[in-house]
Amino acid sequence: MSLISKVPFQLSGRYAEHNKWENLNGPSDSRVTGKQIIEDEGLVDAWSDKVVFITGVSSGMGPETVRVMALTGATVFGTARNLEKAKKALGASLLDSGRVHLLFMDQTDLSSVRACAAEFRKQSPKLNVLINNAGLTSDPGNVHPEQRTQDGFELQFGTNHLSHFLLFHLLSDVLLASSTPSFHSRVINVSSSGHRYGPLRLDDLNFDSAGTYEGWAAYGSSKTANIYMANAIERRYGARGLHGLSLNPGSFVSPNLQQHCQESIDAAQEVDRMQKYFVSLEQACATSVYGAVSKDLEGKGGLYLEGASVAGPVPEDGDAVEYGYAMWAFDEGKEEQLWRVSERMIGVDQRQLEAQ
Template identity: 70%
Template sequence: MAMISQNPFQLTGRYAERNKWEVISGPGDSRPTGLQIIEDEGLIGAMSNKVVLITGVSSGMGPETVRAIASTGATIFATARNLDKAREALGDSLLETGRVHLLFMDQTDLSSVRACADEFRQQCDGKLNILINNAGVMKTPEGRTKDGFELQFGTNHLSHFLLFYLLKDLLLASSTPGFHSRVVNVSSVGHRDGPVRFDNLNLEGEYDGWAAYGQSKTANIYMATQIERLYGAQGLHGLSLSPGSFASPNLQKFCQDDMDAAQMDERMAKYFTNVQQGCATSVYGAVSKDLEGKGGLYLEGASVAGPVLGDYDRVEYGYNEWAFDREKEEKVWEVSKKLVGVE
């Protein structure tokens, strides 16, 4: 893999220095964990009046995101398609606190998303402060959701768009002067694999797993930025992020050879984190006081990222040139509304 020669460091914030290539050394290095973020923010037990909804908690960084946020004392609703797997991943000690509640949601089926939103409303006492759209699939074989959408675009973007749209009134109503509501979309450095193909969202006749993943992750960014544009002045903010790379056998089951090869590369091996560090940027986006009242930002390394510049490879920090584009953000919003059937 080509080394970087002329790319300025593109992260800012209290954890930025820990992400510099001169100091990172792989899983367990000085980059923060999700729990460290909570501790550094002074939020252990301090958010008992907040309600958080997190999708995709049966594997990967989902369970670790729940654990970190749970340390704040917040009430958490966590979704999964396989509830038994989610229970095993979270563990009895966390579930028995009575503050973490599991909800069934199959994100390949929009009727299931609607049912989950209804169930959430019945249990949340009219409050939702933070929505973390974490669930995702990666480089899947060509397939369709139950509603006929390309599997990755439908699962990674459209299901989350619908969930947000059905619950946005709660997010708006729950915002307070001291803590504005937040929507945190887990995108990926994979957004560089492709822009949104408005002319062929299903990639009919030209399917490529990474291109499909890329457009779904670009759509995650567009959605978060458009949330900020539409609702930021009302105290509801949208943020997107890349969590970095870490071993996640379930997420990476269709690209394990790619992941194995990446970890054989010296530069990539340094870039990888463990899963506790992998959830840190989501946690940072959800709770950091540095981000209070802010949105429309792309986060990496528990920091705010700028555009990637100069010569770069897949893991250099920063967002691609097409990641922020008002016309396309507005277009993906309107197209998504039509596809999921909301007004």
């Protein structure tokens, strides 16, 4: 008997059935794409009054997320450290449409995040959806285990979590002001099934202790931080019309991962079970799009999404590709502790910002 037949199905929602084992057949199978979700929601050219901000749009599923969200007619701002690479990935026709604007942001440098947020505020008085999509893994093989951001933080934690945490703090007032009774503002944090590699190390977020660094553990810690941030946003701002959601986009070949672990990716693609779980970029962006636009999620937050569906906890006997979140993914005490520590790290106090 296969493992999949022993565990309960972990997804719920209109697209959940497409994610069942018997329907999986690898990239471009019956699982929904981001474009299909926009069409299903009746949102083609329906969001001309909305603004969407997406980080990391030069590679991976970033460009496809921009393309799909632009179908709504919304004004879309995308960020990249390499603007020429982003322009090539997005294409001239999209950039010439007047719907998509590129902003420079190097998320390994918090001063760059601040500059980007300031530039966005000059260009737009509104923000309805913030999709924190950018992410990287430094080096799971530990060839260069001591990589740090320009501010001295462990590279994955600093880039994947702290830069997005700062960006949210700098734009939270715009998100709150843009929320309406018919559409509450949303923050979408792109996490990963990699959060299941291990719990957040709150006592050693930068892996400074001698001999503690391990690439995948640091990556998993940063991805758990993405979930904690979304949960804390919901608790702090949900009643005010601003909601936080986190998600796993699914397994796809990302250049940011591929450059460090091609051997692992090749090995995974040779395993039939893992092959069936892999998705195309068009499918990978679907969960971000679902979180950003779905009417089923209106007024909701503090949820972990997978397969354009709401996910439950991973079964105890689930394997590395099974749907679901780790037992440590929802922990109010640790979420609040991370929030306070992150504020100190980025040098802001949200209470002071809100009082301005």
